[in-house]
Amino acid sequence: MVxxxxxxxxxxxxxxxxxxxxxxxxxxGYRLRCFDRLPVxxxxxxxxxxxxxxxxxxxxxxxxxxVIHLAGIPGEAPxxxxxxxxxxxxxxxxxxARAAGVRRIVNASSNHAVGFTERPADGSAVPVDTPPRPxxxxxxxxxxxxxxxxxxxDRHGIETVSLRIGSFATEPRSIRMLATWLSPxxxxxxVHAALTGPVAGHAVVYGISANTRAWWDLASARALGYxxxxxAEDFAAELIAKLGELPADDPEFRYLGGRFTQTGR
Ligand code: 15L
Numbered sequence: 001m002v003x004x005x006x007x008x009x010x011x012x013x014x015x016x017x018x019x020x021x022x023x024x025x026x027x028x029g030y031r032l033r034c035f036d037r038l039p040v041x042x043x044x045x046x047x048x049x050x051x052x053x054x055x056x057x058x059x060x061x062x063x064x065x066x067v068i069h070l071a072g073i074p075g076e077a078p079x080x081x082x083x084x085x086x087x088x089x090x091x092x093x094x095x096x097a098r099a100a101g102v103r104r105i106v107n108a109s110s111n112h113a114v115g116f117t118e119r120p121a122d123g124s125a126v127p128v129d130t131p132p133r134p135x136x137x138x139x140x141x142x143x144x145x146x147x148x149x150x151x152x153x154d155r156h157g158i159e160t161v162s163l164r165i166g167s168f169a170t171e172p173r174s175i176r177m178l179a180t181w182l183s184p185x186x187x188x189x190x191v192h193a194a195l196t197g198p199v200a201g202h203a204v205v206y207g208i209s210a211n212t213r214a215w216w217d218l219a220s221a222r223a224l225g226y227x228x229x230x231x232a233e234d235f236a237a238e239l240i241a242k243l244g245e246l247p248a249d250d251p252e253f254r255y256l257g258g259r260f261t262q263t264g265r
Contacts, residue, residue, distance in 0.1 A: 004196050005065035005104060009033050011051065011093060012070030014040045017108070017168050017187060021068065024188035030195075035060050036071065051089035054096065061100035066195055069093050070108045076136040076263045086141035094152045102158065106194040107149050109162040109204070111180065111216070112139030115257020125217035126256060128164070128204045135257035136264070146204060153201035161194035161224065165207035166216070172232040172239060175246045176258050179213040183230035186210075190226050197224025212236075215256060 006029065012018045013034035022043065025032060034046035035057075049056035051071055061067070071093070072086040090107070097105055115135025117126060134140040142164075149160040166180035168187055182190070186209040194205070205224065206216035212233040218226070246253045255261045 004029065007031050007033065007064050007066075008195070009035060009060055009064045009067045009102075010070065011035045011067065012072065012108070013043065013046060014038045015070055015074065017165070018070050020168075020184045020187055021070075021191060024184065025191065028188070028192050033060060033064065051092045052084070054092070057092060057096045058100065061096055061102060064100065064102055066104040066106070067093065067097055067102055068106045068108075068191060068195070072108070072141070073138065076138045076260065079137045082137045082141045086138070087144050090141075090145045090148055094148055094158070098152060098156045098158060104159040104161075104195065104199070105149065105152075106191055107145055107160055107162045109142045109146050109164045110139065111164050111166050111206070112136055112257045112260050113142040113146060113164060115139050115255060115260050117256045118254060119215060119256060126215060127217045128206065128220050135255065135260040139257065139260065146202075150202040159199045160202050161197075161199055162202065162204045163190060163194060163207040164204060164216070168207075172235050174252070175239060175243055176252050178232045178236050178239065179208075179211055179215045180258075181209050181211055181230075181232040182207050183209045183228075186228040186230050189228060190221060193221065193224040193226035197226070199224070 008030050010032045014036040034040045034043045040046035047060045112135050114133050116133040132143045134143050146162045149162050152158045153160050166182050167177045168182045172181040190207050205221035209230040210228040251261050252258045
């Protein structure tokens with residue numbers, strides 16, 4: 001993108017990642033308009049509405065240069081709920097953004113779009129073009145979101161970046177998170193890169209910090225200008241002393257999606 005977008009709509013602004021971005025992104029020069037189903041604490045001018053409220057969404061998109069789309073259920077749920085919030089909600093967002101002439105969308109995908117992929121035995125990093133292998137209805141909705149982004153890029157020319165987020169947290173809290181952690185600071189750096197970096201159509205990137213034990217290839221994220229600064233390894237000795245190493249056949253370790261692969265079995 002030649003110019004950095006200034007007016008940015010943030011959907012899911014009341015959530016964990018939304019709260020972090022509301023705090024950190026203004027320092028990058030963005031003016032955020034917040035949108036959430038729930039009231040956004042500390043943001044009295046936030047729009048409280050469902051993504052399926054076409055009028056509220058059109059008003060929210062008026063004058064916006066780009067969208068950060070985080071809204072949706074952030075884990076496994078009954079299919080009907082995922083269908084309404086994640087699948088229909090994302091479709092409504094993309095189509096309203098098209099109608100409003102928005103140039104770029106940053107789409108919160110998840111590692112759970114490829115969660116049933118086994119970790120390579122040789123320890124090599126999994127590339128972004130590994131086939132979709134959702135581990136839950138939630139992961140399935142993230143596959144849909146990536147395909148939706150691809151369609152709107154090809155059909156309507158909306159530049160879009162899907163972030164396959166690992167484990168967003170202040171600090172890693174599990175052995176898996178030594179590989180999958182995304183720190184708040186790196187999350188803001190990644191979203192800034194996704195809003196400003198060079199994108200031809202639809203790009204998929206993994207969203208993790210510069211973890212020594214990373215499971216995913218960050219090449220496509222780095223190509224956007226993402227330079228992560230944090231490494232979960234700083235917490236490794238303490239976490240391993242507290243929790244112990246995991247056996248290699250533990251689902252938490254065997255599959256990229258960890259325990260999500262055991263959901264509903
Ligand atoms: C996700 O996509 C979830 O939203 C989050 O709650 C974590 O479970 C994360 O993935 C993860 O894989 O650690």
